Amino acid sequence: MFSFNLSSQEKEEIMVYLIDNKFLNEERFAQSFVRGKHNYKKWGKVRIINELKARNISSTIIKIALKEINDSLYFETFDDIAEKHWETILEKNLMKKRKKFCDYFIRKGWENDLIYEKVKELEKINN
Known part of the structure; x- marks a missing residue:
């Protein structure tokens, strides 16, 4: 988006559209991240939490995402x-x-x- 030289108004409209149509969804990303890192890389919860925090995911969403692990x-x-x-x-x-x-x-x-x-x-x- 930034390389297209769009105005801030146009960027904002695109972001709103993507969020409204569920193309951008932090919760879905976090859940998928948790499943993938645990199932394939065999990471523990400590590392998964730290990696999600490094990506600025809120602690509420992290708690929800961790429920993906039985x-x-x-x-x-x-x-x-x-x-x-x-x-x-x-x-x-x-x-x-x-x-x-x-x-x-x-x-x-x-x-x-x-x-x-x-x-x-x-x-x-x-x-």
Whole structure:
């Protein structure tokens, strides 16, 4: 729109039209973003929330969008990828392995309490 050298009146009319006809919809964008980042990139809620905030999405819309993630599937997904990732870390030193595991999931935006509970569980199983 900005490259077409339109007047501010014309830009405003176009924006109103796009919003009225649901071409621009922050809630729909946020819901799609949440589904995609969780289902395909396996991001946790912390990272998803931070990324939406960085895109200036309101906290109300973020709360609505997070309902796209089923809680039981959220924890199931975490368990699955945590167990697989634990096996891929070849580090012999347990403290270094724990750090690599935790750092990975913190970067992915999973909650700290989930991460630390899971690492303790996996350490017990594998010792």
